[in-house]
Amino acid sequence: MDDLRLVIEINSGYVMRHQLNDIGHDDATIRRAMRAGILRRIRHGTYVLEAAWSHLSxxxxxxxxxxxxxxxxxxxxxxxxxxxxxxxxxxxxxxxxxxxxxxxxxxxxxxxxxxxxxxxxxxxxxxxxxxxxxxxxxxxxxxxxxxxxxxxxxxxxxxxxxxxxxxxxxxxxxxxxxxxxxxxxxxxxxxxxxxxSDGRLETVGEVRSLHMMWRHAIPRPELQHVIEDADGRFVARTDFTWLAARHTGEFDGLSKYGRLNPDRSDPGATVVAEKVREDAVREQLFGMSRWSWHGLDDHVQPETAGMIQRGIERSRTLYTRNAVHIPLS
Structure with a gap:
């Protein structure tokens, strides 16, 4: 088994049938290893360790x-x-x-x-x-x-x-x-x-979200906008922001609640932190819409887009009604 792991490491993840034969594993042994869930064939004459393969994206x-x-x-x-x-x-x-x-x-x-x-x-x-x-x-x-x-x-x-x-x-x-x-x-x-496309989009979910907005005629937002309080202190950096309407959008993907979550042992801690962050954004008179992977499914996108559009209009009504606009010239 040590020889097998060494060959797979040298090959960067796989082993060929002739290499298995060279280190003493005949075809009958290979078939037994496959039945036992040790090896998996990924194409003709090419195998991987099942345990390692199962953890790959x-x-x-x-x-x-x-x-x-x-x-x-x-x-x-x-x-x-x-x-x-x-x-x-x-x-x-x-x-x-x-x-x-x-x-x-x-x-x-x-x-x-x-x-x-x-x-x-x-x-x-x-x-x-x-x-x-x-x-x-x-x-x-x-x-x-x-x-x-x-x-x-x-x-x-x-x-x-x-x-x-x-x-x-x-x-x-x-x-x-x-x-x-x-x-x-x-x-x-x-x-x-x-x-x-835009390099400021940090995840696949954010890119797909921007595509959804384009597809459903939602105005293109500012990306990764930083919101500060009246004293210039950092409050939050938002995925999407419609500044004229004082509205923000957040894609909540697995990166926040899954394997990249800093509080993996307590996912609830991240949910609480996100709620506190959302409240802080609202205190600066910005509305917020949130959606997840499910909201990007083709059959759900019209509903998600409608939710975002309604949120934009609601924030425009709530937070810009008494805004003072100073002309630049």
């Missing part, structure tokens, strides 16, 4: 799968599309993570087989390719544009906003670099997704 599992494919294919292929985005550490949403995308460097025609899509495209190694963990991966901007061109606007916004936030790439740079891909099918959708 879907994107992390895709990265292990992609590494096993690329290691087997060799240097004539480069990870591309959402596979490249995942390996680059970008947020990926709405993608088929059971399928690995690669682009051929030999210019030969593309095909699809055994859970791998082989793309044919012009890839300039010195310009379009990076090395990530020993694997050839297309550069971040190309990965974003490829993913956006084959995704919905919402999914495209997720990966593009992640690139802006984590790689410091602004929208104009992406759009300018993307002109070379203007002939691709889906390029117009990609450009729209990039224009709607």
């Amino acid at each position: 879907p994107t992390q599992r895709h990265c292990v799968l992609a590494r096993s494919v690329l290691d087997k294919l060799g240097p004539g292929y480069v990870a591309s599309h959402h596979t490249a985005a995942a390996l680059l550490g970008l947020d990926v949403y709405g993608a088929d993570l059971a399928t690995v995308h690669v682009t051929r460097l030999d210019g030969r025609s593309g095909r699809r087989e055994a859970g791998v899509v082989f793309h044919r495209g012009t890839v300039v190694p010195d310009e379009d390719v990076r090395t990530v963990g020993g694997l050839l991966v297309v550069a971040p901007i190309r990965a974003v544009f490829e993913t956006c061109s084959q995704s919905s606007v919402e999914a495209g916004m997720v990966v593009a906003s992640s690139a802006m936030r984590d790689h410091g790439i602004d929208a104009e740079t992406m759009l300018e670099a993307g002109q070379q891909f203007a002939h691709w099918l889906g390029s117009r959708r990609a450009r729209l997704a990039i224009r709607l």
